Amino acid sequence: MSVMSCRCCGIDVHAHVVPEHFPACLGRRMPALWPSTAPAHECHRHVMIADRVYRTVSDKCWSPSRRLADLPAMGLSHQVLSPMPELLSYWFEPADGQQLSRYLNEQIAAMVAEGNGALIGLGTVPLQDTDLAIAELEFVVKTLGFPGVEIGSNVNGLPIGHERFEPFFAACEALGAAVFVHALKPAGMERLVGPAPLQQVLAYPGEVGLAAASVITSNLLVRHPRLRIAFSHGGGTLGLLLPRLQQGWQVFPALKEQLQASPVEQARRLYFDTLVFDTPTLRHLVDTFGADRLMLGTDHPFNFHDRTPVARVEAAGFDAAVVRQLLDGNARRFLALDAATT
């Protein structure tokens, strides 16, 4: 068990960036939802969207040194940075979305450059326009040297399994770009009873679960077997949808015809983060998806983040080899880290 006692070897694939400032929009008119920031209390800024405070965030969102200071206590050696999902900007005109994507990608690249090798970047692309998205993907991978991109679970309401995104995923596979899928503007909001944080708390997991299911029911990994795609929040609700999808695939002829490989087989080609805040749930996801599929995820540095990602894995009773897979082995494979320097 001595292999397990590495306190700072984890790779966190789910952590977010908010820039300290945003540029003005270069388009002919300023979109109503274009983000900006405004001063808040010490070390914090308000993210302003449509003249309202969307979220108040700390300087850990933009300062590499402030962020790096948190990693040892969390047991992390590396952290993968991706934009706060609300910044993905699919709802802008394509050129405006491209401008904001490029700005975010360059901000993340600057943070990576200051990260002493501990920070890794995932870019963003304007998926409302497939051609622009592929062009930005190439910039992110070839020019910035990022291992991949973050995308939303839907693009203006279209789930990522929709055929419209086929050329984008083909490009990701061809470039060897990892894709990290994060919940965004979730379905099911009309079913919540309670205050605003329930969007993140209850609607995000269902949204991610249905996004992952759409990848399965559209046979994305059958068509693109080398695509590496990961889902936030432990795949959301997918773990509980999967047995029912497997049974439905065996019972309904229309599903048997639609899916070109069994749902369970397809699910076990996806990656997931460990961000479920619960050890028995983590064990259940490892049983469901496989020990080679899960990677640390924290949502750092937002308030609602997992402060003990490594300790949680170490407490789950996995054998040492599985612990190493979850702490960094699977993330290295997802991000192609060992290949990236060749």
Next chain:
Amino acid sequence: MSVMSCRCCGIDVHAHVVPEHFPACLGRRMPALWPSTAPAHECHRHVMIADRVYRTVSDKCWSPSRRLADLPAMGLSHQVLSPMPELLSYWFEPADGQQLSRYLNEQIAAMVAEGNGALIGLGTVPLQDTDLAIAELEFVVKTLGFPGVEIGSNVNGLPIGHERFEPFFAACEALGAAVFVHALKPAGMERLVGPAPLQQVLAYPGEVGLAAASVITSNLLVRHPRLRIAFSHGGGTLGLLLPRLQQGWQVFPALKEQLQASPVEQARRLYFDTLVFDTPTLRHLVDTFGADRLMLGTDHPFNFHDRTPVARVEAAGFDAAVVRQLLDGNARRFLALDAATT
């Protein structure tokens, strides 16, 4: 372990009824969605809604003898009958909904009367009108002698945790009526990629999960501690929402203020069926919700039903006492069966 080897002692709380025929609507004009049936192949009828075949069902849906013949092979001693959810009729004018509810309740009562004691009824009430719903609830419980009712997970889009349903649940508690919540017209349909059965397969679990979460976030069981309420399909996605809700409740002041008892504590006051088609998932739900919370559920006699509900529980490796709880003890408590004859 000898206690476990009872092959026909299970109580199935999740089984559906479709009448062989429907009456004409007594309202001034026929609602477009008013159901009817039409002949299909041998022993089957089409359920027609809006001039289209909604589903083709067998005579097991209305014939007690045909239904009873299936129970021994499934290991069941009793089955609880509730309407096919699409018949719940919340979308009609209240008087029309009341008419159809009354017809369904009387059809179910007739089946129960022919069931040799093996069939138990759950009624339906027109929840689009709280006063009519409470009046029909009283008829169902006091006149028909049913232990409770089935309700949909939402009523014309309003989740059941909405304050509008407070008087109805107060009446259920006062009458000692069990409430079985079934997925209905689910949220998230816009995220599905694939054929029509995905509504049942993928959207139902998310819908049930959010309905159960709305009961928790609205403190229903805190206000009505004697209310017995169960959720179909193993509670849908609730098992994976719950750890995140528990964490969110600890992190977000607005949630801490909203919820009057912890989410986990509230979830463990709810009941769930076992309809998850997977032994590891069943074990995880027992760990999550408690061995005193789950009851057999099959969706019999529809095509997509669990043919081996008892065998699945017996294969899960629970100790004998837990097996008995899942097979019939919890259902007896949920339905107040042992009190019902006094």
